[in-house]
Amino acid sequence: MNPGSVPRVLIVDDEPANVRVLAEALQGAYDLRFATDGERALGLAMALPADLILLDVVMPGLDGFELLRRLKAQPATRDVPVIFVTALSEVGEEERGFAAGAVDYITKPISPPIVRARVRTHLELKRQRDLLEQRALIDGLTGIANRRRFDEEWARRAAAAFEQRLPVGVLLVDIDHFKQYNDHYGHGPGDDCLRRVATALQESCQRAGDLAARYGGEEFVIVRAAGSTGEMDSHASQLLQAVRRLDLPHVKSSTGPRVSISIGAVERVPDLGDGRDLLENADRLLYEAKRRGRNRCVLAGADITATRVLQGEETP
Ligand SMILES: [Mg+2]
Structure with missing residues (x-):
């Protein structure tokens, strides 16, 4: 994440109504991008790196789990935090999501304040992580690349x-x-x-x-x-x-x-x-x-x- 830039959030859900609710919750503060199927989401995530992805679990074709697996397999998208958005309330599904590498869960029906809070938290964590990584690549004494x-x-x-x-x-x-x-x-x-x-x-x-x-x-x-x-x-x-x-x-x-x-x-x-x-x-x-x-x-x-x-x- 570049310091001072507007964080880019990718919203992925096969139901346009859900996309709309999430978009309204996050409006104004972020550069929002949308995809209504897994294939398109993957293409977009590769072409235009996101700082965070809100990902629907249940989608026809490439579902949330499979999409997350593919994102984790690519160096360009591996470190992008993914929050699962799901109506599934089974504990087993949540565990499976965390095991696959999701950083958090949001359950439907969507509560805008909760969406905002979770997105804010994970973007802040990502910002700090990026900063640490950047410092790890800079020589402490001279300030140029190490x-x-x-x-x-x-x-x-x-x-x-x-x-x-x-x-x-x-x-x-x-x-x-x-x-x-x-x-x-x-x-x-x-x-x-x-x-x-x-x-x-x-x-x-x-x-x-x-x-x-x-x-x-x-x-x-x-x-x-x-x-x-x-x-x-x-x-x-x-x-x-x-x-x-x-x-x-x-x-x-x-x-x-x-x-x-x-x-x-x-x-x-x-x-x-x-x-x-x-x-x-x-x-x-x-x-x-x-x-x-x-x-x-x-x-x-x-x-x-x-x-x-x-x-x-x-x-x-
Ligand atoms: Mg769905």
Whole structure:
């Protein structure tokens, strides 16, 4: 659920009269969508993700239980809370519903205040859950995406690139002589340095689909948006410059008087479905950038042995 957006509620019931009563109860506060059969409800839930679903149990064709089972089987709809709406008052049916993954039950005849209260409660729970999940994907120190978020995103992008035989670009970034920075300035300023570099890297990823993440320690990783092939050099230059422009003094750096970064960058079609080979390439190129004196980027394309070097601006 996006903060500040109107929650979307999908109402599914084969009887239009029931749909109307539920819609009237919830009118005004939500983005309401309707379906009068299970198949259509499933299509709608897939196409337009809902924040909550009110689901009639007894419907011809795809009934509530079967629809819930299918919703739970799809990653896109698995976490959407479903409240069963039913005239069935048997305890066994309710148990079956909860076992199938419904979060709550509302019984017919429908009481509007009860519908409103239950919907409000479960939307609030979902909002809190979404927030926690979002926090779990953000690096606590720097505020950019964390390693877990990167791993998930990389798995997806690498698999897609591998299947479609399309190149994907990845850059590994390391802050030069960061240990010396921490030792000399202390951990507080060290953390501040990490935050500022992280922000600068993120701001240099301007295409929708570019992802900057903390890879671990003083290492960062950037996945390039799909379809941005060939702009790797300019992107790498921007990153080097962005950190240079932070103008953070680093008196213990043997590379220069200010904080700088080294980058290993590769853009090609993965040989492996998980893209592990590209990360290994980027790591080797990063090592090469450090070996050549740091404050630079070493890049490679389809031919991993044909490398190019972009030197960062010399700092007087
Ligand atoms: Mg029905």
